[in-house]
Amino acid sequence: MTPANLLILLLLISTMAFWLGKKRAFAVVKTAGGPRMLHSRPGYYGALTALWCGLPAVLVFAFWLGFESSIITDMVLTSLPETFRDLPLDRLNLIVNDIKNLVYGNIVSGKVSADLQDAADHYRRLVSISHMALTVIAVVFAIGGGLVVRRMIKPSLRARNQVERIIKYFLIACSTIAIFTTIGIVLSVLYEAIRFFKVIPLTEFLFGLEWSPQMAIRADQVGSSGAFGVIPVFAGTMLISAIAMSVAVPVGLMSAIYLSEYANKTFRAVAKPMLEILAGIPTVVYGFFAALVVAPFIRNTGAMIGLDVSSESALAAGLVMGVMIIPFVSSLSDDVINAVPQSLRDGAYALGSTQSETIRQVIMPAALPGIVGGVLLAVSRAIGETMIVVMAAGLSANLTVNPLKTVTTVTVQIVTLLVGDQEFDSPKTLAAFALGLMLFVVTLILNVIALYVVRKYREQYE
Secondary structure (H helix, E strand, C coil): CCHHHHHHHHHHHHHHHHHHHHHHHHHHCCCCCCHHHCCCCHHHHHHHHHHHHHHHHHHHHHHHHHHHHHHHHHHHHHHCCHHHHCCCHHHHHHHHHHHHHHHHCCCCCCCCCHHHHHHHHHHHHHHHHHHHHHHHHHHHHHHHHHHHHHHHCCCCCCHHHHHHHHHHHHHHHHHHHHHHHHHHHHHHHHHHHHHHHHHCCHHHHHHCCCEECCCCCCCCCCCCCCEECCHHHHHHHHHHHHHHHHHHHHHHHHHHHHHHHHCCHHHHHHHHHHHHHHHHCCHHHHHHHHHHHHHHHHHHHHHHCCCCCCCCCHHHHHHHHHHHHHHHHHHHHHHHHHCCCHHHHHHHHHCCCCHHHHHHHHHHHHHHHHHHHHHHHHHHHHHHCCHHHHHHCCCCCCCCCCCCCCCCCHHHHHHHHHCCCCCCCCHHHHHHHHHHHHHHHHHHHHHHHHHHHHHHHCCCCC
16 A cells, blocks of 8 residues: 555544544443543543544654665665675665666666666565555554553543643644754755855955855866855845835834724725735736836936936835835734734823824834834845845845945845756855855844844833
């Protein structure tokens, strides 16, 4: 049986176990006063039976498949002729890939010999035996676990407590996986970044004023020496993000205040979903809009008043990005403002405050942590945006604060460095990981600053 079909079978067995456990709970108290004599509701006994039926089987399933491929590969390699086993490790890995390609019907790199075909047939037989054994063991665990719990069901069994404890451990496991995934991502980026800093000094990367990551292919090549100063790239990122936030924060925050405090219910029910539609538009559409509409408009307007505006400018990318980010600020701020207790408003009005004074002196301080969180999310979104910048801002790493000039951002450079066939040992490719690490550090610093602001200025109410 294939793993997918086995999972469906386990789901069906667990569903049946739930029904049998619930039926057993009714049966044990049928002559002793009915369901009110049970410690927990009958559904909890069914859930407990289903959990003990499904969880051990799923754990066996996961561990089995996790180690199946490596064990079968070792067994196949052991059975290969000595002429194959004596090959260098990289050549042996190619042989293993060819065997797996034969098994799964993919294209093989070279001519298929008789030994290679025999190894593939051996691999296929071992996989079949493994899946058959897994099916038997998983079904035995599922049925056995369900029968044991069903036999333990009695009126005094604390089924609800046990079910909630299992769910709590499951939630802890999910949180742990999320944390370790984050740690794994950071360590993988850090490892490659360290390789980059072994070639390019950290001081040159952090304080260099020129970014030109083109490396020379030949020793006598001119103009491709490579410059990895990150300041122009981060300056462009900060410039575009600042323009975007100068649009998104005032418009989004004022929209949230109006919709939550001044607008009637009918207008709010129509306006808020329409505003949130902006968040659902693909970024490539914003990029087209920026490149085809906003950038030419800014260039023509600048030409009319005598300004030299680049065809791709930071202003065009920042303005369109700001429009895209408005829903992040408005929607989150609106939810936070609406969550402020009505009693605070009533208390302020009772003391003679106007609506404007109530908003400024009571509601906004109470909603400050949520608003700062929304703005922080918007900043992170602006820093990480790629498509709009690629289409509207350009690729030139110019160190300038003039929003009418062409600039580039960190994410655009990461994409540019990793596009195409690249060698992961060259400084040009490894520079993408160094940029990613710097982006992570900057985002982390922004989070720390936001937490400090929230703790310092927030108002707490009972």
